[in-house]
Amino acid sequence: MTSVHSPLHFLAQVACDTVHPPTSPPCSPSPPPAPSSPADSWQSSASSMDLHIPCTAPDHILQPPQMQPLRHSTSSNSSHTSSDVSSPSPTRRKTAKRHSPDHLSQIKFKQQMRARRQMLMERAMRIKSLDNSPVNDHQLLVLRMVYDQITMYPPESWMVLLAIVIRRAFKQVKNWFSNERQKNKEGRSIRTQTKEGDKVRLRPMALQQWCPEWSDAFFEEVIMIYDYKVLMDLRLVSNDS
DNA sequence: GGCCAAGGATAAATTAGCTA
DNA sequence: TAGCTAATTTATCCTTGGCC
Numbered sequence: 062m063t064s065v066h067s068p069l070h071f072l073a074q075v076a077c078d079t080v081h082p083p084t085s086p087p088c089s090p091s092p093p094p095a096p097s098s099p100a101d102s103w104q105s106s107a108s109s110m111d112l113h114i115p116c117t118a119p120d121h122i123l124q125p126p127q128m129q130p131l132r133h134s135t136s137s138n139s140s141h142t143s144s145d146v147s148s149p150s151p152t153r154r155k156t157a158k159r160h161s162p163d164h165l166s167q168i169k170f171k172q173q174m175r176a177r178r179q180m181l182m183e184r185a186m187r188i189k190s191l192d193n194s195p196v197n198d199h200q201l202l203v204l205r206m207v208y209d210q211i212t213m214y215p216p217e218s219w220m221v222l223l224a225i226v227i228r229r230a231f232k233q234v235k236n237w238f239s240n241e242r243q244k245n246k247e248g249r250s251i252r253t254q255t256k257e258g259d260k261v262r263l264r265p266m267a268l269q270q271w272c273p274e275w276s277d278a279f280f281e282e283v284i285m286i287y288d289y290k291v292l293m294d295l296r297l298v299s300n301d302s
Numbered sequence: 303g304g305c306c307a308a309g310g311a312t313a314a315a316t317t318a319g320c321t322a
Numbered sequence: 323t324a325g326c327t328a329a330t331t332t333a334t335c336c337t338t339g340g341c342c
Contacts, residue, residue: 236329243313317330
């Protein structure tokens with residue numbers, strides 16, 4: 062099952078260059094950027110690949126988040142709200158520390174990330190696919206590439222992205238990885254952290270050869286480009302036969 | 303800092319559905 | 323009917339947060 066993913070190193074480099082513009086060293090750790098627009102990055106990646114990619118992303122491709130003020134979440138790890146940064150309450154103003162611009166931008170980045178992930182999760186949850194429906198060739202190739210070459214343990218945010226890109230229910234994507242780990246435990250993983258601070262276990266190849274610091278944006282670039290390539294390959298195969 | 307409970311993540315086992 | 327895959331259930335381990 063390696064025939065189709067051999068060019069992934071190239072694909073990852075394209076994505077890496079997109080996420081980390083050439084002005085800075087590719088994939089080198091840098092201050093957290095504002096989440097890039099997936100639609101924009103789709104176009105920039107496409108132009109780098111010299112492929113006939115439509116100027117506008119397909120409608121299932123992720124849209125930039127609408128930055129609404131966050132509501133107080135019930136989740137324990139989302140204690141910050143937009144009001145924490147921009148307009149501290151009068152009672153807190155006395156004790157509020159003066160944050161450095163870097164710190165403020167990091168807080169803002171985390172807020173945007175949470176809002177974006179929430180939006181993506183809602184989007185993924187709207188995907189309906191038949192219960193017990195087997196993965197099709199296209200979905201299987203993308204899932205297997207991620208499993209074999211990136212990670213056996215994708216964090217929730219990555220599974221959400223995968224679900225949206227391959228148009229399969231989030232729960233089914235989650236189940237697929239669970240079942241795949243039962244069937245195929247080969248290969249080792251390296252524990253690391255994403256740019257967003259998530260603890261992940263990545264394939265050594267993904268970490269050492271492609272990009273030393275993965276992020277949601279980088280993962281999204283990789284699977285979108287690979288997804289497109291798989292679609293093109295499958296279309297060629299069907300035309301030949 | 304140590305203890306403990308709660309919740310999450312994961313593996314293992316199991317069931318259900320489909321197909322040759 | 324056997325084999326495969328998707329989905330569910332259960333048990334275990336680990337992390338996190340609260341309390342002292």
